[in-house]
Amino acid sequence: MIAVVDYGASNVPSVLRGLRAVQADAAVTADPETVRRAPRVVVPGVGNFAPAMRRLVAAGLADAVREVARSGRPVLGICLGLQLLLESSDEAPGVPGLGLLAGRVRRFATDLPVPHVGWAKVTLTERGRAHAALRRAFPGGDAFFYHVHSYRPDGVEPAADLADAEYGAPFATIVGRDAVLGVQFHPEKSQAAGLALLEGFAGWAP
Amino acid sequence: MLARRLIPCLDVAGGRVVKGVRFQELRDAGDPAEQAARYDAEGADELVFLDIGASHEERGTTLDMVSRVADTLFIPFTVGGGIRSVADARAVLRAGADKVAVNTAAVRDPSLVTRLADEFGRQCVVAAVDAKDREEGRGNPKGLPGGRGEGWEVMVRGGREPTGLEAVDWAGRLASLGAGEILLTSMDADGTQNGYDLPLTGAVARAVRIPVIASGGAGTLEHLAAALAVGAHGVLAATLFHYRGTTLREARAFLAGRGFPVRP
Numbered sequence: 001m002i003a004v005v006d007y008g009a010s011n012v013p014s015v016l017r018g019l020r021a022v023q024a025d026a027a028v029t030a031d032p033e034t035v036r037r038a039p040r041v042v043v044p045g046v047g048n049f050a051p052a053m054r055r056l057v058a059a060g061l062a063d064a065v066r067e068v069a070r071s072g073r074p075v076l077g078i079c080l081g082l083q084l085l086l087e088s089s090d091e092a093p094g095v096p097g098l099g100l101l102a103g104r105v106r107r108f109a110t111d112l113p114v115p116h117v118g119w120a121k122v123t124l125t126e127r128g129r130a131h132a133a134l135r136r137a138f139p140g141g142d143a144f145f146y147h148v149h150s151y152r153p154d155g156v157e158p159a160a161d162l163a164d165a166e167y168g169a170p171f172a173t174i175v176g177r178d179a180v181l182g183v184q185f186h187p188e189k190s191q192a193a194g195l196a197l198l199e200g201f202a203g204w205a206p
Numbered sequence: 207m208l209a210r211r212l213i214p215c216l217d218v219a220g221g222r223v224v225k226g227v228r229f230q231e232l233r234d235a236g237d238p239a240e241q242a243a244r245y246d247a248e249g250a251d252e253l254v255f256l257d258i259g260a261s262h263e264e265r266g267t268t269l270d271m272v273s274r275v276a277d278t279l280f281i282p283f284t285v286g287g288g289i290r291s292v293a294d295a296r297a298v299l300r301a302g303a304d305k306v307a308v309n310t311a312a313v314r315d316p317s318l319v320t321r322l323a324d325e326f327g328r329q330c331v332v333a334a335v336d337a338k339d340r341e342e343g344r345g346n347p348k349g350l351p352g353g354r355g356e357g358w359e360v361m362v363r364g365g366r367e368p369t370g371l372e373a374v375d376w377a378g379r380l381a382s383l384g385a386g387e388i389l390l391t392s393m394d395a396d397g398t399q400n401g402y403d404l405p406l407t408g409a410v411a412r413a414v415r416i417p418v419i420a421s422g423g424a425g426t427l428e429h430l431a432a433a434l435a436v437g438a439h440g441v442l443a444a445t446l447f448h449y450r451g452t453t454l455r456e457a458r459a460f461l462a463g464r465g466f467p468v469r470p
Contacts, residue, residue, distance in 0.1 A: 010326075013302060018280060047327065113415050115329050117386065118208040118439075119251055119469050144209060144469045146282060148329045167208075189282045189304065191246065 002026040002202060003038035005065065005081075007055040011188065015044045015078060018188035022195050024202035032060035040202075041068045045080025049105065049151075050092035052080055062098060069100045074133075074179045076201045082175065082182030083151060091151055100180045103156035103172075110168030115150040120165040122173055122185070128162035133181060133204035134174065137197035138163075145185035145193060147173070152184055179206040209469045211251040211440030212430070212457055213419060214447045216241055218287075219259030221267040225397075225444060235448055239274040245447070246279050248454040251469060253279065254307070254389070254442060256334075257287030258364055265294075269301045276302025284332050286389075291318070292325050299326060307389055309334040310362040313369055313376075316383055323384030332419075333385035336361045337373035337406055338393040358392075358406050365393050374409045381414040388414060389442065392422040399425025399445055402433040411437030427452065427460040434466050 002019060006012050006028045019026035019042070026042070035041055043065060045052060056062040069075045077085045086097045089105035097105075108114045123142040128134055137143055145165075152171040163174035165184075173184040181201065187194035216223045216238055223235040235241075242253055255275070257268050265288070272285055285298045286307025295306040306326075312319050312333060322331045337358035358373035377388050390410050392403035402420045411418045417439035424430060424443035433441050446452050458468045 010299060013300075014276065014304075017277060017302075021280065113417070115327070115386070116208075117329050117417070118211065120208055186282075189280060191249065191280050195280055 022199035032064040035064035043081035049089040077182035106154040136200040143193040253283040272301035307332040319383040328386040333380035387417040395423030408436035
């Protein structure tokens, strides 16, 4: 069963609907013990870094997700859920993230309107092309995904940058290392490509 | 690079899809969840549901429809019509919508736009503007306060009530209040299939830095291209996709051929 971590993020029902649409066995849970024992975990997210991180820590969910990742079981962070996997965020100075991936979260520095909202072309890096969880969603090496965000990953290790999009400048929109994977966009709102990515994660054996 | 968006619109009343001309003469056009699933399969970029019969008695029907739509739809969708408060918006978002559209309630109380943006993020807040041309012979309402005989006036309550607000100014105000995008409908063009109001669309797109979705009047693929060419970020259409047999695939191929970035 895939545990979808419920810490109050508003896209939890959509993520669950997406996973069920690809026949994944998934359930929403706020119980840290259930998360700790889960064979794979999804951390959804919409909103602000600091309150989300505080809720994860207070509920014991932060440690549970870390334990799942450290034991090599797959973890997928979506949107804010990806940002929480990193070390810190400009949105919340002094609030540490889960620290499962190296890198921090920075606000877009661009003249373009922020938030960045819409369907953006996502192109796999060489590392991304070799990633088993991503192949299904990228039959041609790039695909369009629905993004809604004001902040984006920065300073990730080159080996962990799996796919890039562009908004004013290129940014990493899929980040991952070992069994940890994060996507800045919303696969649950990205139609066939998004569902293919969720299916790829559900069947991924890193 | 952001793709320009193709957005089928479903007007709903009493949990059914309906379509009228110039906001009148409604006829039944099917089940919302079935229509949504069809558009999703065709590759629509987003969907908009406007509950044009929205009344407090019907809120339950609407929320049930939103929930059924969310079960089958894996693209973002907006719900508008009858949303008067943060609590109304929360109910619609909890039922599965991604964005809410406000129109009449924002004119009555502009602070609603800010409160919605603070609560749910501005990407969640679509400000719908229904505009009517003030030019003589093109629907200029008589005896308008502040009417200049030029420009466009904001109408509310499904187009029945003039407000005296200038549409371009009002769109700018909505953006500064916290709207994430403007859904701009020409009341004169709506349902006519004679094309979007391009001067209106261009004027609003130049006035705001948030995305503008053109609505009202699309009858051909050329009309879609024309609205994008004057600065719309997305094009909304109902009749074109419901009754004219035009598919979203054809529309995308046509727009790509014109050099607009669209999803393949």
